[in-house]
Amino acid sequence: MSTDGPYLAEIAHLMGDPARANMLHALMDGRALTAKELAWLAGVAPQTASGHLAKLMDGGLLAVAVQGRHRYYRLAGPEVAQALEGLMVLAGAQTSRRRLPSRVGAELSQARTCYDHFAGRLGIGIHDALVAGGHLRVAEGGYGLTSSGEAVFMALGVDPVPTKSRRAALRPCLDWSERRPHLAGHLAAALACRCFEMAWVTRRKDSRAVTLTDAGRAALADALPGFRCDAEPAAEMPELRQAVFA
Amino acid sequence: MSTDGPYLAEIAHLMGDPARANMLHALMDGRALTAKELAWLAGVAPQTASGHLAKLMDGGLLAVAVQGRHRYYRLAGPEVAQALEGLMVLAGAQTSRRRLPSRVGAELSQARTCYDHFAGRLGIGIHDALVAGGHLRVAEGGYGLTSSGEAVFMALGVDPVPTKSRRAALRPCLDWSERRPHLAGHLAAALACRCFEMAWVTRRKDSRAVTLTDAGRAALADALPGFRCDAEPAAEMPELRQAVFA
């Protein structure tokens, strides 16, 4: 209806405050954080953060799980992560257009989590290898697996059981650092989960960046011929912590 | 990195003002509008609109074409439209969660333009028929056409010439009213263009909604077996004009 013009503004307004944007950005790895942690990450006092979190809840962007005296906030769903990614594509373009064209944080563009799946060159690598191998087909709500694709997932230890849900098991998600699609959807999430379980991929502290271990590289290359995940020269710039407040 | 946290906030802030959101929303059909038209649509004075447009330009969300004493503003690119769509998915969910679950404006959810291609049940219908017919394959940056798919496009009068660009000819785009993907990309845009040329689809005044003519229905069904575009009962609610200001 165009009744959504104003609603659009409401949602964008929620994301448009620096403190709230920092919170949402911090939650994009799919984990749940406490109000205090989010306050610290956003660079505001807990009282202020509480107000922001209430607004985000009211707007349907966050979900909360209460455990004892802690309240764990997380993104309300994949659509929220996808909308944020869409904005980050623009924010990234903005960056490269008028700021430093320089490396976007070599670690993050190499490999990171995007809500519940992998992004960066790691995510692209998995996506491209599955495409090149003919393991994906176009399905109703996104991608599906061909029979060879099912074999790949089985070999990786992920059971590609079809779900009853209308939502597809796999779907493309535009990568804001590489500007090309990687894979999202619950099968991509299951694969990421498996990779963490097997220590094929490990998380880093205080960053959405992750590391592909040698074992992981071998396992992926083994089950998925053609898989590549190029590491860039990667000049270290360990100013991750402060950057959150910039 | 994470330098994009704040940038994310900047972009979202730009979209978060009601007047600017109305402008962006009005531009989502891909057309270029003058500053005065946008001021009127946004419900603000021309001076105010001028300031907003300058901000949107500065943020890289709009592009402008100067013709005589008119300045025609349009979205800067498909990424902007996609980011807006991502937000509208959330805004739509919001609507259905706490407002009327009711019909989202039957005309718009039936068929509309989304930047430069078709959305709504018309867009979904084209997408699903191509999927069901096995006319799409998963390509590097999105979808590609199988040989049978190329024949379908040729039959419709659209030359599916491959481009040198890295960006795929077709890619999925999540439909905010149906919450399922339709087709975007330059081939989808070319198809939409062709449909307007042949009067298979006609625009409506003052709305992004479009109408599939009988000739269009026949042409699509002929070239694309399995194509369906269900019309809903469609209770008329012609309050489109005012709704922009709501």
Added chain:
DNA sequence: TCGATGCTACGGCCCGCGCCGTAGCATTGC
């Protein structure tokens, strides 16, 4: 040349809202 039109620049008003201080409620641990 002169008026009309489209658009932008500047200035002042004012409201919204982000901020934190204090205070209050729930939960945990001693």
Added chain:
DNA sequence: GCAATGCTACGGCGCGGGCCGTAGCATCGA
């Protein structure tokens, strides 16, 4: 029970920014 901790509710401060009026520049038409 009592102190400590996590979180939220409320109130007042302060500023950013959205709004329009006036004014100025470019373009078009007669």
